[in-house]
Amino acid sequence: MKKLVMIAFLLSGMMAMAQKEETKDRRHSMNDLSPEQIATLQTKKMTLALDLNEAQQAKMKSLFASNAxxxxxxxxxxxxxxESGEKMTSEERYSIQNERLDHQIALKKEMKALLNDDQYAKWEKMQHRRGKHMKVKRSQRKNLEGIKSEK
Structure with a gap:
């Protein structure tokens, strides 16, 4: 009985490690793409989700390319x-956060100008869901880091 429990424990550990590697590979796959490739993929995803016309697709692609x-x-x-081990000061962190929020505001204004009312409402809903998803991912990552630091 003890052997069966030990085998089951080892197998579940191996499966968990395999899943972790798979998600790590998926996350790094976008880093290997050029900004133009990323823009093309994002535009196609947005076209599928929001049913964009040709003019909207062209504008979105240029927007996504510059963002990427x-x-x-x-x-x-x-x-x-x-890699250099340099820590950011609180002023630098504030500056980066402020710049990121300004960018989000500008993006929202551009999207409102590009999309019609129905598309914009759908895009807002997508952004809200994505924000919730990112919060969950961030908390999971923090939990994993906490577990690793305990060991």
Whole structure:
């Protein structure tokens, strides 16, 4: 009986590790794409969700391309800072957060100008769901980090 319990425990551990690697691979797959490729994929997803016309698709693609390029440069700067071990000051954190919120406000205004009322309402709903999903993911990540630090 003890052997069966031990085997079941080991198998469940192996399965959990396999799932963790799979999600890690999926998360890093977008990092390997160029900003243009990311913009194309995001535009197609948005077209499927909101039924965009050709003009809207072209404008969305240029918007997404500029956002992806900007995000990629910021991620590289963040990665370089993290590797150097340099800590951000509270003023830098405030500045980054303020800039991010300004960007979100500008994006919302651009989306309101690009989309019709029905599409915009649907987009707002999608953003709200995405925000909830990200909060859950963030809390799960913090819980995992807490468990790792205890070991």
């Amino acid at each position: 390029a900007e995000r990629k440069t910021k991620m590289e700067a963040h990665k370089a800072r993290k």
